[in-house]
Amino acid sequence: MPDPESPPLPPANAPGGALTGQLLGGRYRVGALLGAGAMGCVYRAEHVDLGRPCAVKVIRADAAGRGGYVAALARFRVEALAGARLDHPNVLRVLDFGREPGGGPCYLVCEHLGGRDLADVLSAEGRLPEARAARIGAQIAAALQHAHDRGVIHRDLKPANVRIVRRSRDEGGDAEEVKLLDFGTALIEGVPVSDGSVIGTPAYMSPEQLTAGPLDRRSDLYALGVVLFELVTGHVPFEQASVTALALAHVQTPPPRPSAFAGPLDPELEAVILACLRKLPGDRPADARAVRETLERVAHRARIRGTRAPREALPSLPVPSRPRRRLPIAALAGAAAVVGVWIAIVAELGTSGTSPEPIEVRLGSAARRLPDAGATEVARVAPEADAGAPSERAQP
Ligand SMILES: Nc1ncnc2c1ncn2[C@@H]1O[C@H](COP(=O)(O)OP(=O)(O)O)[C@@H](O)[C@H]1O
Ligand SMILES: [Mg+2]
Numbered sequence: 001m002p003d004p005e006s007p008p009l010p011p012a013n014a015p016g017g018a019l020t021g022q023l024l025g026g027r028y029r030v031g032a033l034l035g036a037g038a039m040g041c042v043y044r045a046e047h048v049d050l051g052r053p054c055a056v057k058v059i060r061a062d063a064a065g066r067g068g069y070v071a072a073l074a075r076f077r078v079e080a081l082a083g084a085r086l087d088h089p090n091v092l093r094v095l096d097f098g099r100e101p102g103g104g105p106c107y108l109v110c111e112h113l114g115g116r117d118l119a120d121v122l123s124a125e126g127r128l129p130e131a132r133a134a135r136i137g138a139q140i141a142a143a144l145q146h147a148h149d150r151g152v153i154h155r156d157l158k159p160a161n162v163r164i165v166r167r168s169r170d171e172g173g174d175a176e177e178v179k180l181l182d183f184g185t186a187l188i189e190g191v192p193v194s195d196g197s198v199i200g201t202p203a204y205m206s207p208e209q210l211t212a213g214p215l216d217r218r219s220d221l222y223a224l225g226v227v228l229f230e231l232v233t234g235h236v237p238f239e240q241a242s243v244t245a246l247a248l249a250h251v252q253t254p255p256p257r258p259s260a261f262a263g264p265l266d267p268e269l270e271a272v273i274l275a276c277l278r279k280l281p282g283d284r285p286a287d288a289r290a291v292r293e294t295l296e297r298v299a300h301r302a303r304i305r306g307t308r309a310p311r312e313a314l315p316s317l318p319v320p321s322r323p324r325r326r327l328p329i330a331a332l333a334g335a336a337a338v339v340g341v342w343i344a345i346v347a348e349l350g351t352s353g354t355s356p357e358p359i360e361v362r363l364g365s366a367a368r369r370l371p372d373a374g375a376t377e378v379a380r381v382a383p384e385a386d387a388g389a390p391s392e393r394a395q396p
Contacts, residue, residue, distance in 0.1 A: 019043055019058060024107050025098045028056055035117070037160065038357045039063045039072060039184055044112060054095060057108040073106055074194055075184045080108055081191055082183035085150045090143035092163070092181040113179055115165035118227075119356070122159055127234030127262060130269055131302030132176070134295045136164065137228045139178035141292035144224060147180075148217040148288055151189030155215070156182060156358050157223035158204045159230065185358060187215060199360040202243055203236045207251045207279050217288070218281035224291060225255075225276025225284075232269070233261035237277060251279065269298045 019030045020043065031044035034055060040063070045056040057079075059072045083094025096109035118136070121128075128136070140162060147154060154161075161182040168174045185199050198212050206222035208215060229237045237255040240246040255277045259265045272294045278284050285291050 018061075019056075019105065023048070024056060024100060024105070025096070025109075028054065028096075028107070028109055030056055034112075036060065037182060039075065040108075045109070053112045055110045055112040057110065058105045071194070076106055076108065078186055078188060078191065078193065079182070079184040082147075082152050082186045082188055083108070083110070085152060085188070086147055086183075088143060088146040090139045090178050090180055091146060092179050110181075113163045113165050113181075115163050115179075118159035118162040118164055118178075121164055122230060122234065128231050129302075130232055130262075130265055131299055133228065133231035134266075134269060134299035134302065136162075136176065136178055137224070137231060138292050138295035138299060140180060140224060140227065141288045141295060143178065143180035144217070144220050145288035145292060147183075147186075148220070152183065153187040153215060153217055154180070154183060154185075154220050154223075155187060155209070156185045156200055156204075157220055157227060158201050158356070159227060160356055162227075185360075199358065201356060201358045202246055203238065203356070205250060206281075208281060210247050210250055216281065218284045221276045221284050221288060221291060222278075222281075224288070225273050228269075228273045228276065228295075229255070229258050232265060232273070233258050235261060266298045266301060268294055272298075 019041075020032060022030045024030060024045070027048050028045045029048050031046065034042045034044050036042065039060060040057045041060050042055050042057045045054050046052065047054060059069070059076055063072050077097075080094060080097035083092070083097075087093070092113065093111040094108060095111065097107070098109075099106040127133075140157070144154065144157070157180070161180065163179040163181055165177045165179055166174045167177040187193060198210065200209050200223075202210075204223040204226045206215075206219040207213075209219050209222075226236055229235070238246055238249040238253070240249055255274065257270060258273050259270055272285065272291055275283075275285050276291065285294075
């Protein structure tokens, strides 16, 4: 396993195909760039001896810039360790991890996935019929259940980290299969982390994650609630343009009912989404298993009713105007006190509440936003509590 403490050299890779054609580890021939996130670039590759296709992820050159390569490498190592612990049809399979000698790139080898990111599916289709949303949600819940059972909390569940792959079924036809990926910000039981106090993607972060509280598996259930809400409505529950208002909304404002956007829904589907979105972890479903079972019942009922996913996208519905909730001054002050430091630091970075990119913040000392992993010292900490207007849509 590559040592994150060894003196790192800047990675040789950069977004845009710089690794294409190279041989990694003497056996993985790198092909075309498949995708890129805040931290990594993912390339198609092939095991040269076996002829087996795979995917290779490397740290983005710009993610590792400005002195942040050790942090990026540590996060990469977490992703590899999480992959080694997990073995589930709904979780991306990690096959190998290595580093080219002489300060070459560190790479993670995974199964190659076809299909599309769930974020792209949502961008193309707006919102999904409830049967399909429930089937996808049940598989995400199954992936979380497996991860949680193995002591892994994902911490960055969002549609961009879920891949939808078409799989042919033995009984004929094909089905959508979910693959949860990107465990780079995971918390792994027994593995110390050196990341900031607040890490995640603002639109999907639980109240306890936003306020640097202790995290457990129920934080992932909150993110699952946000994703489910988005699947059935086409919108995340809180879409404030200002990250300050977004953080406050997650901490204090009750979410709107998904049916207010999507029209009548299976009551159990609406109930489980709202249960996942409860502010206090103890008020959420006990575990991902319970959410998965509920979603499987919803999907089953929809199947019995003969509800089929239409070939075209659902018509978009007018978005009801959200009631502007005026918080009592005392409550507002309390919330500002809790999230103020975080808000001030993020405000300093200029991070938008609607940014799909993950952020990482060290409370009280330094802040950084992925992929610019170099720490930004923040001297001024001034809690503010604005109330931004809802934007049209949070996800691109
Ligand atoms: N195994 C894979 N096969 C095909 N595409 C992948 C694979 N892993 C990731 N991708 C694509 O690359 C993108 C970035 O991967 P991700 O692991 O989320 O990187 P980051 O840590 O930078 O967010 C994903 O959104 C997806 O489109
Ligand atoms: Mg990602």
